Amino acid sequence: MSDLAPHEGRDPVVRVENLEKGFRRRDGSTVPAIDGVSFDVGPGDFLVLLGPSGCGKTTLLRSIAGLETPDTGAISFDGRPQFAGDRQINVAPEKRGVSMVFQSYALWPHMTAFSNVAYPLESRRSGKRNKTEIATRVRETLALVGIGELEQQYVAQMSGGQQQRVALARALVSNDSLVLFDEPLSNVDAKVREQLRIELLALQRDLGFAAIFVTHDQDEAMQLGTRIAVLQEGRLAQLASPLEVYTRPANRYVAQFVGTMNESLGTVTAIKGETAEVDTGIGTLTGRLNGDSIAVGDRVAAMWRPESGTMTNTDPVAANRLRGTLKASMFVGAYTEQVVDVAGQDLRVQVPGPNVLDTGADVWVEVPEVDLLVMPVEDT
Numbered sequence: 092m093s094d095l096a097p098h099e100g101r102d103p104v105v106r107v108e109n110l111e112k113g114f115r116r117r118d119g120s121t122v123p124a125i126d127g128v129s130f131d132v133g134p135g136d137f138l139v140l141l142g143p144s145g146c147g148k149t150t151l152l153r154s155i156a157g158l159e160t161p162d163t164g165a166i167s168f169d170g171r172p173q174f175a176g177d178r179q180i181n182v183a184p185e186k187r188g189v190s191m192v193f194q195s196y197a198l199w200p201h202m203t204a205f206s207n208v209a210y211p212l213e214s215r216r217s218g219k220r221n222k223t224e225i226a227t228r229v230r231e232t233l234a235l236v237g238i239g240e241l242e243q244q245y246v247a248q249m250s251g252g253q254q255q256r257v258a259l260a261r262a263l264v265s266n267d268s269l270v271l272f273d274e275p276l277s278n279v280d281a282k283v284r285e286q287l288r289i290e291l292l293a294l295q296r297d298l299g300f301a302a303i304f305v306t307h308d309q310d311e312a313m314q315l316g317t318r319i320a321v322l323q324e325g326r327l328a329q330l331a332s333p334l335e336v337y338t339r340p341a342n343r344y345v346a347q348f349v350g351t352m353n354e355s356l357g358t359v360t361a362i363k364g365e366t367a368e369v370d371t372g373i374g375t376l377t378g379r380l381n382g383d384s385i386a387v388g389d390r391v392a393a394m395w396r397p398e399s400g401t402m403t404n405t406d407p408v409a410a411n412r413l414r415g416t417l418k419a420s421m422f423v424g425a426y427t428e429q430v431v432d433v434a435g436q437d438l439r440v441q442v443p444g445p446n447v448l449d450t451g452a453d454v455w456v457e458v459p460e461v462d463l464l465v466m467p468v469e470d471t
């Protein structure tokens with residue numbers, strides 16, 4: 092899959108073309124960590140690379156930073172080649188003019204916040220700035236990420252959240268047009284993580300840099316990304332807006348990985364226009380075709396999201412009525428997550444407010460046709 096598009100006459104901030112990178116295993120086999128990936132990142136884009144462990148996110152990000160050398164393909168920044176396999180071009184990381192924030196912070200613990208943040212300016216562009224200019228810029232940046240008062244504190248004496256703010260300041264201090272993030276929020280607790288996400292988005296919008304952000308956390312991807320690239324064994328399974336990835340997943344792998352899906356496997360018994368009827372172990376389900384070339388007799392997955400279903404104790408009239416027993420009810424605050432046993436399969440339904448039915452009650456689950464996706468099963 093490719094996502095190269097013209098950007099109104101100007102070069103994209105990042106262009107990745109047909110990138111490939113394999114790692115040799117001890118047994119002599121090769122793992123294709125990046126397998127023919129192409130995409131553009133425009134000015135101000137926030138691209139999230141999402142996927143499970145081992146799908147190639149970090150290798151792709153490190154290749155863009157210049158910390159990993161791809162086998163073939165090309166990477167350019169603003170039209171300037173950084174890597175070109177066929178032309179032996181491979182610009183050194185420190186010459187690429189990008190900043191990176193790591194999961195491990197990668198700070199010097201026995202140096203102050205100020206010294207850590209000043210480092211890129213002193214090492215990379217010392218010729219252009221004098222000491223006073225550097226100090227002003229460092230202080231501005233520390234204030235920007237909310238730790239102006241900690242400038243003389245040693246990093247080793249800071250909380251995880253404060254250290255990650257120092258790492259963020261160090262990435263922003265050079266004012267690069269591209270900042271790369273490798274799971275930067277996974278070592279801080281849930282509340283701090285949430286706060287840092289909000290601040291990061293505001294900073295990115297205000298400063299206007301393009302971001303590429305690696306995560307395996309689909310909530311984080313949905314919250315941060317202007318676009319999400321879902322990776323599957325080194326390939327791009329889908330690259331689209333969070334809304335599109337959620338409502339029109341490109342395949343079953345994406346549907347299963349992003350958000351929660353109820354899934355019943357079955358066989359197509361009829362197709363009418365964009366709608367298919369599927370014979371499943373829990374009854375006949377009707378939904379939207381989500382995939383090319385699905386035919387009668389094909390093995391498919393009927394999938395729908397917990398918030399698309401409704402649960403009642405009276406027989407509904409519409410299609411996709413499923414009779415079951417309320418197995419569990421979990422009040423989560425904004426909604427109640429219901430688990431309904433339908434012919435031995437646990438289905439999840441989210442209903443607003445608290446539950447009014449007793450566990451063990453006979454219930455009906457109803458799913459609108461438009462919210463049920465019929466997907467091929469052979470492509471995962």
Ligand SMILES: Nc1ncnc2c1ncn2[C@@H]1O[C@H](COP(=O)(O)OP(=O)(O)OP(=O)(O)O)[C@@H](O)[C@H]1O
Pocket residue numbers: 114115116122123124142143144145146147148149150151307
């Ligand atoms: N230095 C290496 N030597 C050999 N194999 C490697 C090396 N680095 C990565 N791999 C392999 O390449 C594949 C992609 O790894 P990568 O770290 O990019 O995945 P990831 O999606 O970032 O995973 P995680 O979320 O766990 O960091 C995996 O199969 C991994 O085992």
